[in-house]
Amino acid sequence: MTDLIQDVTPDLKLLNFCPAGSGFENFLSSYLLVGQKKALVDVGPQVTIPGLLAALAAAGVSPDEIDYIILTHIHMDHAGGIGLAAKEMKNAQVLVHPRATAHLVDPSALWQASLAALGSLALKYGNIEPVPADRIISVEDGMNLDLGKGLNLESYHTPGHAPHHIAVFAKKYRILLAGDMAGIDMNGFLRPGTAPPFRLQDYLDSLDKMIALQPQKIGYAHFGCYDGALSRLTSIRAQTLRWYAIAQVGVKENRTPEEILRVILESENHSENVKTMVPGVYQREYPLILNTVRGLLTAR
Numbered sequence: 001m002t003d004l005i006q007d008v009t010p011d012l013k014l015l016n017f018c019p020a021g022s023g024f025e026n027f028l029s030s031y032l033l034v035g036q037k038k039a040l041v042d043v044g045p046q047v048t049i050p051g052l053l054a055a056l057a058a059a060g061v062s063p064d065e066i067d068y069i070i071l072t073h074i075h076m077d078h079a080g081g082i083g084l085a086a087k088e089m090k091n092a093q094v095l096v097h098p099r100a101t102a103h104l105v106d107p108s109a110l111w112q113a114s115l116a117a118l119g120s121l122a123l124k125y126g127n128i129e130p131v132p133a134d135r136i137i138s139v140e141d142g143m144n145l146d147l148g149k150g151l152n153l154e155s156y157h158t159p160g161h162a163p164h165h166i167a168v169f170a171k172k173y174r175i176l177l178a179g180d181m182a183g184i185d186m187n188g189f190l191r192p193g194t195a196p197p198f199r200l201q202d203y204l205d206s207l208d209k210m211i212a213l214q215p216q217k218i219g220y221a222h223f224g225c226y227d228g229a230l231s232r233l234t235s236i237r238a239q240t241l242r243w244y245a246i247a248q249v250g251v252k253e254n255r256t257p258e259e260i261l262r263v264i265l266e267s268e269n270h271s272e273n274v275k276t277m278v279p280g281v282y283q284r285e286y287p288l289i290l291n292t293v294r295g296l297l298t299a300r
Helices: 046-058 082-088 098-105 108-118 120-125 200-212 229-252 257-267 271-275 279-297
Strands: 005-009 012-017 028-034 038-041 068-070 093-096 136-138 143-146 152-157 166-170 175-177 184-186 189-191 217-220 224-227
Touching: 005 224, 012 046, 028 046, 046 082, 046 120, 068 082, 093 098, 098 136, 108 120, 152 200, 189 229, 189 279, 200 229, 217 229, 224 229, 229 257, 229 279, 257 279
Parallel strands: 038 068, 068 093, 093 136, 175 217
Antiparallel strands: 005 012, 012 028, 028 038, 143 152, 152 166, 166 175, 184 189, 217 224
């Protein structure tokens, strides 16, 4: 049984929700922050909104009590359910990178891009409903959101995984909610968030920006919140450069993405980690790791 709530601090909780299907346990999450006002960071795809509402209820929070929904970026697994969530959380303002606002008002292009990138998984995640323009706030770099009781959230533009990505820093606890910009941690298997289209220098610059905040804990959307944030950030930066170098050699040798991934996993001693994944997790994770490699192959 998956725990719906994981306490990070007395006023910051990880909400765990699982879409239908094996292999998605402990994969998708939102973070709930409670001061005098309440904020959510990410909501997941439409199929997970009932799970998100159940997690809120388990935390003793009504949807009407949510004041802000902050989206780290608008990929389906983080924001596909935002239209439905906004209907349920009717008092919430939606905060998002300026480059993403138009796609929330009219998500038709976002839906088509999601179908092209994810195929049948996009259909499983569910459609993307629009958000009224008057409920959207564009997040400027360094924007501060005061939730009261000393709980301030600083939001920073962190392009790389997506050009419209932001990271959220809860300064009171020095916790960085990194979305997908600090990599994806799947039961100890850490991989970079480098799916195409990928901009290597943007990614490295954003990691450096997050390192400069000197966080003590790091919260991943996929999955969990951990101590040792600086070590994890510097580690994923170095790992990204190692994987990029291997990918570029593979390009020169005309290797396929599958062949390059095999070399990467062997060089990182991750082959056994991948082989021992339970079948449902492996079926979900392998194409995502392969997409990480494709991003490195086409990096600019």
